[in-house]
Amino acid sequence: MALAPRLDLRQAQSLVMTPQLQQAIKLLQLSNLELTAYVESELERNPLLERDEGSEAAAPVEAEGRDTAEFAASDDLPASGEAPLDYDGYRAETTAPTADDGTDLGLVEAGMSSWEGGGSGGGRGDFEDDDRSLDERFGEVQSLRDHLVAQAQIDISDPGDRLIAWTLIDLLDESGYLIANLDDVAAQLGTNVARVERVLAMLQRLDPPGVAARSLKECLGLQLADRNRLDPAMQALLDNLPMLAARDIPGLLKVCGIDSEDLSDMIREIRALDPKPGLAFAGGTAEPVTPDILMRPLPDGSYFIELNPDTLPRVLINSRYYARVRKSALDRDAKDYLSEQLQSANWLVKALHQRATTVIKVASEIVRQQELFFDKGVQHLRPLILRDIAEAIGMHESTVSRVTTNKFMTTPRGLFELKYFFTSAIQSSEGGAAHSAEAVRYMIKRLIDAESPTEILSDDKIVEILLKDGIDIARRTVAKYRESMKISSSVQRRREKSFKI
Template sequence: MGLAPRLDLRQTQGLVMTPQLQQAIKLLQMSNLDLNAFVEQEMERNPLLERDERADFEAPPERAEVRPDAEAAVVVDRGAGEEAAGPSPLDHDYNTDRDEAGAGDMAAAGDAGGLDALGLAVGAWGGGGGARDFTADERGLEETLAGPTSLRDHLSAQMAVDLTDPVDRLVGGHLLGLLDPCGYLTASVEEVAATLGAPPERVAAVLARMQALDPPGLFARSLKECLALQLADRNRLDPAMQALLDHLELLGRRDMPALLKVCGVDAEDLRDMIAEIRALDPKPALRFDGEPIHTVVPDVVMRPNPEGGWLVELNSETLPRVLVNRRYLARVKPAAAADKAVRAFLGDRLQTANWLVKALDQRATTILKVAGEIVRQQDAFLAHGIQHLRPLILRDVAGAIGMHESTVSRVTNNKYIATPRGLFELKYFFTQAINSSAGGEAHSAEAVRARIKALIDAEPPRRVLSDDRIVALLRAEGIDIARRTVAKYREAMRIPSSVQRRREKMALAGA
């Protein structure tokens, strides 16, 4: 066989990931809040984009009508009324013109009325309605409200009253700087004394006074000391409670017989003592400097349809709507005709703006299709509860709406839906299947976990259910499950074993 260079022609098919296609895929993964931030950045970079202020008044909601008995969810009321089963939104020539005066009209109006606008501004500062010397505080009430008090400020105000000696204040300030985010002291008395060059006795005395500050439990060096400080503040640190704190490992193991022995109390008193321990705060500093709680904003909202089924709508309050301001483009285009660079810039910005408008519409349609199909598949759960949650995988939804599994995965990523049964992430509805022992329809793993928890919550103290007994009960209900699976689900829900549950319930019942 000879070796010689030659030319061959081959014809192959391949998918080219253009930058716009890559960006469209990223848009699917964004929540509405992330999408709003992205649109704001695009509007800053693109002068041809502007927000559609008329959307809240004129545009109908984008929603999907879901009927459980239908073969698939039907998307309706998509702005202009087109059905989801029609052509892809990217195949349409959308009218993105802005009818009202845009940025260009405002610029033109500024040439004729600029002095009037300037005079109005001067009148606002120089008229009788405002202060000319800037001495009055004209801020609104929302600008004068106090912010949240930090733990350092809260303790410093108390130290200024309780610690009058300058040396004690110096030691107290150093101890304050050694607190960790939970409120525990990260150094011993000897280490603090060596650092400050002070007697350990004086440091210990200042520490005792600092531990008496509000909230109780701060400046502790262990969980036991933290709980003891809070009980002492409530005047509940008696010998029995001290013995319970000395044996917290027994409480962690739920060894109630041993706790009854070391504390020297009966079952009723022990039950009250444990309730008091659980009511304490093991991390007292987090109430001041903890991370703010971020409210989850749903991307999709669903509600019952008066005509039957469900209505699934995109959350219009967080959904961005943008338009291409062609009036502004028409005003600046003649001036840019002579400059090749400016003309190329405007052409690129116009192409990007048109793509963004169409990509947002394509994203809305895709989310509605996926969310509507999920609601249709999980209609029994939404109507009757978690026991009726059916197993579902990405392939089931993708096959029903004619999309790829990766697209469904991107749509359900970091998206939440508000339902009559609460707020759920779209991925919550995708669960593994557990076979039926009677050969019927499979059961959802989430529904099985809920059933296991319900059985354990209802067990009597003298007849605690073992994992084998739970398996037998579930198989009697038609759920084919292994013992190790029951143990795995129980441990995931942080439910102790039957031995620990029996020991705890028998002790608390007075046996």
């Protein structure tokens, strides 16, 4: 068989990811805050774009639109009356909730990981004039390092000891614990370990109590010593914290040499301590979650859904500036640059407009599908997957997945990530509609919360109760859901509730 070069003509279909399509896909999965940062960078790069700062009410748009691929493949621009992102929301044909009886689904903390109390950070304490707003000046939190350095400058007079103290302060983590080895610190500073330990003891007497500890036991011991409550029985309890976490009450009574009433009082004292004293000095204000979608009930029983206008970027194309500059552009390179920037600006406006309509369309369909959740609570959350939404609105699953990524919606029942409404299905034992996994978790938690100390429900018993309600679930699935909510086993709960820890 002879080998020779030849030319063949073949016809095939393929999807080409153009830069415009990539941009449209990228914008879909950004949250409003991330989108704002992206638009700001485009405003700096493209001279034909300008920020829309108009104060007029936004014009409503219908929650219709082509899929990302279809829109990006089109070369037509929006009509002159279509201002990008200027819409008033979408009204979902659902019924408003009659009562807000939602239950907090916060995880139940296991062991001794749930604590009360904690210190508070100090402020600036001065009245200097600066350019910051009143909210910024009174809202800031002093850092733990600044708080400790200010105290060390007063309490530690020796310059060498003060240098050691500053080194140790820099080695504290955000919870206030010392994460370094004292031998390494001594070698680094060229001193002996005894001196470093002496300075560490000085730091541990500073505010907040428990700071600069090297373990949870030492942290709690420092706080109890500050309260003059570190007696031998309490020290024995601290020496056996794993037994306390396991609720080994008989063992604790034996090692501490006290009765059950005294042990109960000691446990309450420990729970009032702060295991992470440094967190009160975060060094900055915690950023709350900003919703991308706003939802509120209307008097007629429907829901009003819109994108958050406070975080939604609005841009316009400055066509007058483009026309004026193009007339003065003489060379070909300048004209090519203007044409390229105009095309980029047009695609950005189209992509922003398509993103807005797509997000509203997906959110509205989620609200429609989860109507019972908003009416009656989480126990009525229905199973939902991406394919259900994609088929209902005529889009691809990948598009729905990108839209629901990093997007939060504020509702009459609280703030939820869009991904929250997608849960797996658990089949009904009676052949009816399937149950949502999240709703089953809620039912398990409710059953455990209502159990009495004399009738602790085992996983097998919970399976029997759920089966009577038409939920066909395996015992290992109940155990998995219980552990995901950090609910201890029936043996542990029996110890807890019998001793009322």
